[in-house]
Amino acid sequence: MLKKLFSPVTLIxxxxxxxxxxxxxxxxxxxxFTSSVExxxxxxxxxxxxxxSPQVSGYVVEVPIKDYQKVKAGDVLARIDDRIYQxxxxxxxxxxxxxxxxxxxxxxxxxxxxxxxxxxxASLTSxxxxxxxxxxxxxxxxxxxxxxxxxxxxQEQAEAALEKARAGVQQAEAALEVSxxxxxxxxxxxxxxxxxxxxxxxxxxxxxxxxxxxEIHAPRDGRVGEVGARxxxxxxxxxxxxxxxxxxxxIIANFKETQLQGMQVGQPVQITxxxxxxxxxxxxxxxxxxxxxxxxxxxxxxxxxxNFVKIAQRVGVRVKLDAAQPxxxxxxxxxxxVVRVDKTEQPVRTAAN
Numbered sequence: 001m002l003k004k005l006f007s008p009v010t011l012i013x014x015x016x017x018x019x020x021x022x023x024x025x026x027x028x029x030x031x032x033f034t035s036s037v038e039x040x041x042x043x044x045x046x047x048x049x050x051x052x053s054p055q056v057s058g059y060v061v062e063v064p065i066k067d068y069q070k071v072k073a074g075d076v077l078a079r080i081d082d083r084i085y086q087x088x089x090x091x092x093x094x095x096x097x098x099x100x101x102x103x104x105x106x107x108x109x110x111x112x113x114x115x116x117x118x119x120x121x122a123s124l125t126s127x128x129x130x131x132x133x134x135x136x137x138x139x140x141x142x143x144x145x146x147x148x149x150x151x152x153x154x155q156e157q158a159e160a161a162l163e164k165a166r167a168g169v170q171q172a173e174a175a176l177e178v179s180x181x182x183x184x185x186x187x188x189x190x191x192x193x194x195x196x197x198x199x200x201x202x203x204x205x206x207x208x209x210x211x212x213x214x215e216i217h218a219p220r221d222g223r224v225g226e227v228g229a230r231x232x233x234x235x236x237x238x239x240x241x242x243x244x245x246x247x248x249x250x251i252i253a254n255f256k257e258t259q260l261q262g263m264q265v266g267q268p269v270q271i272t273x274x275x276x277x278x279x280x281x282x283x284x285x286x287x288x289x290x291x292x293x294x295x296x297x298x299x300x301x302x303x304x305x306x307n308f309v310k311i312a313q314r315v316g317v318r319v320k321l322d323a324a325q326p327x328x329x330x331x332x333x334x335x336x337x338v339v340r341v342d343k344t345e346q347p348v349r350t351a352a353n
Contacts, residue, residue: 079215
């Protein structure tokens with residue numbers, strides 16, 4: 001009986017079963033194969049890929065760069081025909097000059113109106129003096145008439161001269177008020193002239209901006225992707241011409257929610273890059289995603305169904321690459337990597353965290 005129980009076939013079956021059980025336990029990291037090192041191959045190199053588009057419309061007249069070429073910030077990547085925008089700038093500048101001339105004319109009118117006020121004030125002073133003289137002459141003739149010395153005709157002339165002098169004073173006062181109102185009108189209208197000058201200046205600046213936008217410049221250092229702009233191509237605002245990829249890169253590792261316990265910001269990270277012959281790089285955990293990746297999906301899953309299968313969600317972990325690693329310069333956004341984190345490692349505290 002014991003011979004049949006421990007026969008070679010039985011031993012082989014038991015050995016295969018134990019190996020299979022061991023493989024299952026190892027694959028699921030169950031005891032005795034539990035490990036403090038968490039690994040994921042759902043990790044990729046990321047970078048700031050900026051798509052460049054024009055802000056103005058026109059024909060492309062020059063494309064001085066080639067596919068995948070390195071560029072510096074400020075380098076010209078493409079030029080659009082600027083003849084129309086040069087003429088728009090000249091037109092805006094001419095309008096601005098006209099509005100400034102109108103404003104200068106308003107200042108000159110103000111000076112003239114103030115001179116008219118001074119003249120009207122002098123005329124009023126003269127009219128008041130004439131009124132005083134006529135009043136004294138009329139009073140003198142009245143006294144002469146009472147004493148029987150003066151004549152009626154002379155008295156009537158004196159009274160007429162007095163009325164005329166009073167009318168002259170009223171006329172001078174009215175002329176002074178007209179001069180003051182003309183000055184007020186000039187001052188009030190100047191606000192609209194100043195607004196017109198400001199509007200013309202803004203139009204000139206907009207024309208300058210449009211003219212400057214006929215040249216597409218590199219916003220920062222990096223390399224351009226495939227150049228889509230062609231000489232003679234008519235482009236409009238928003239047309240995608242090319243993309244520029246700066247040198248700054250980092251890693252986004254998508255760990256399962258069951259792997260996150262024990263991970264901390266600042267913990268060292270080991271990165272294996274497939275494209276570099278499985279070369280290993282170093283980094284540190286910089287920050288964690290505020291939500292699971294499924295929350296950022298365009299079409300979010302609806303788990304409120306009768307048949308539900310629990311699936312471990314993944315959470316993005318941003319990894320900062322350590323400086324002074326030559327291989328970092330060879331990393332390109334989109335490359336896949338393998339990330340390992342030993343949760344027993346103590347975080348490296350820096351000013352950033």
